[in-house]
Amino acid sequence: MAELSYPIKKLIEELKKIPTIGRKSAQRICFFLLKKEKKVAMELARAIVDAREKTFLCSICFNITTQDPCEICINKKRDHSKICVIEEPFNIISIEKTNLYHGLYHVLHGNLSPIKGIGPEELKISGLKKRLDSGPVDEIILATSPTTEGNATAHYITEMLRGYGIQITRIAMGLPIGADIDYVDSVTIARAIESRTKI
Amino acid sequence: MAELSYPIKKLIEELKKIPTIGRKSAQRICFFLLKKEKKVAMELARAIVDAREKTFLCSICFNITTQDPCEICINKKRDHSKICVIEEPFNIISIEKTNLYHGLYHVLHGNLSPIKGIGPEELKISGLKKRLDSGPVDEIILATSPTTEGNATAHYITEMLRGYGIQITRIAMGLPIGADIDYVDSVTIARAIESRTKI
Numbered sequence: 001m002a003e004l005s006y007p008i009k010k011l012i013e014e015l016k017k018i019p020t021i022g023r024k025s026a027q028r029i030c031f032f033l034l035k036k037e038k039k040v041a042m043e044l045a046r047a048i049v050d051a052r053e054k055t056f057l058c059s060i061c062f063n064i065t066t067q068d069p070c071e072i073c074i075n076k077k078r079d080h081s082k083i084c085v086i087e088e089p090f091n092i093i094s095i096e097k098t099n100l101y102h103g104l105y106h107v108l109h110g111n112l113s114p115i116k117g118i119g120p121e122e123l124k125i126s127g128l129k130k131r132l133d134s135g136p137v138d139e140i141i142l143a144t145s146p147t148t149e150g151n152a153t154a155h156y157i158t159e160m161l162r163g164y165g166i167q168i169t170r171i172a173m174g175l176p177i178g179a180d181i182d183y184v185d186s187v188t189i190a191r192a193i194e195s196r197t198k199i
Numbered sequence: 200m201a202e203l204s205y206p207i208k209k210l211i212e213e214l215k216k217i218p219t220i221g222r223k224s225a226q227r228i229c230f231f232l233l234k235k236e237k238k239v240a241m242e243l244a245r246a247i248v249d250a251r252e253k254t255f256l257c258s259i260c261f262n263i264t265t266q267d268p269c270e271i272c273i274n275k276k277r278d279h280s281k282i283c284v285i286e287e288p289f290n291i292i293s294i295e296k297t298n299l300y301h302g303l304y305h306v307l308h309g310n311l312s313p314i315k316g317i318g319p320e321e322l323k324i325s326g327l328k329k330r331l332d333s334g335p336v337d338e339i340i341l342a343t344s345p346t347t348e349g350n351a352t353a354h355y356i357t358e359m360l361r362g363y364g365i366q367i368t369r370i371a372m373g374l375p376i377g378a379d380i381d382y383v384d385s386v387t388i389a390r391a392i393e394s395r396t397k398i
Contacts (some may be wrong), residue, residue, distance in 0.1 A: 004292065005253075005254065005263075005264055005265040005266075005269075005270070006265065007246070007249045007250040007253045007254055007265060008250055008254060008263065010246045010249065010250070011246040011247060011249070011250040013246075014239075014242055014243040014246040015243070015246075017239055017243070018228055018231055018232075018243075019227070019231060020224070020227070021228075025219070027289050027292060028218070028219070028289070029217055029220075030250065030289075031263070031287060031288055031289045032217055032218060033217075033247060033250065033251070034250060034251065034254060034263055034288075035308070036216075038251055040213075040216055041247050041248075041250070041251045042247075042248065042251065043213055044213040044214070044216070044217075044244075044247060045243075045244040045245075045247040045248045046244075047206070047209045047210040047212075047213040047214075048210060048232060048240050048241075048243060048244040048247075049240075049241065049244045050206045050209065050210070051206040051207055051209070051210040051229065051232065051233060051240070052232070052233065052237055052240045052241065054204075054206045055204065055206055055207060055233060064204075064207065064230070064233055065204055066204040066205065066206060067204075070204075071204070088230065089230055089233075090226050090227070090229075090230045093203065093226060109234070
């Protein structure tokens with residue numbers, strides 16, 4: 001569009017690289033940043049640079065951190081005998097919010113996916129084995145998503161750790177709390193029936 | 200959340216200041232920027248700073264620009280006898296896309312809204328009068344939104360320009376092309392009937 005000057009076009013273009021942000025959203029965000037007080041835009045830019053420059057992956061659990069090992073891995077109040085295996089760093093936020101889990105984490109940074117060319121080498125899977133070798137762990141909780149890829153990843157890790165004599169568990173699948181059974185897909189209902197528990 | 204380090208929390212906080220971006224979206228965008236190649240994040244930050252530092256408002260039409268007067272205002276190929284009055288700079292993109300309008304613009308930067316405390320002084324309305332004084336204009340097209348506030352703004356400008364002897368027009372309201380009449384609200388249908396045209 002000849003009517004938009006270069007810096008505006010460039011900003012819209014960069015915003016569009018973010019998943020879920022399309023052309024219209026990028027335009028709206030761009031003009032919001034141009035119309036708001038300059039401080040808002042400048043602080044956002046600064047925060048992006050800071051987040052990139054001051055963070056890296058924890059060498060133990062591969063969480064994104066500003067210190068190595070990360071705050072969770074060095075926290076003595078946490079239960080170091082449990083490791084919860086997750087796909088992405090932001091999954092930690094969701095699990096911590098439950099206030100129910102106080103163990104450690106292990107971030108895979110994805111799931112196995114032959115279609116996308118993601119094999120075990122592309123994930124932080126081998127780091128998990130090293131952790132078992134270096135300290136006593138009682139339980140590995142596999143908290144990858146209940147999708148084909150998440151299940152395949154959970155299965156791969158289960159096989160990999162066979163022989164370590166550790167309890168391996170998978171987070172439960174079933175109806176989400178508050179769901180109307182009429183609106184839940186049949187695969188989930190089937191799974192909920194299979195995994196039914198005594199009351 | 201004690202588990203997120205400061206630069207990450209700060210970035211999520213800054214992203215949340217953008218309208219339509221909530222907590223979950225801010226988290227996703229944050230981790231996308233942290234996981235993608237560093238270049239993506241750095242270029243976005245640079246683009247935000249550039250867009251803020253290199254742009255300002257055109258002194259004639261109040262469009263966001265890198266040169267004053269803006270590219271549209273100095274373009275001799277455009278029809279300088281027509282001025283289309285719009286709410287926001289990004290409205291230009293939508294109108295230019297039609298390839299139907301080749302006149303000039305006048306950006307109000309909002310609509311009149313007594314509830315939000317936005318009166319004529321808060322908008323770039325007086326600049327419009329100055330433009331009529333400084334050059335021959337045949338037509339003012341009022342392209343504010345067909346909302347209470349957009350209509351009030353259009354009405355205010357119509358009154359303000361009474362006596363200038365210029366043709367003042369309002370963009371048409373009616374059924375959007377391709378709409379199913381069953382799904383269009385009755386106010387729009389009423390307006391479409393009132394504004395019916397001979398065939």
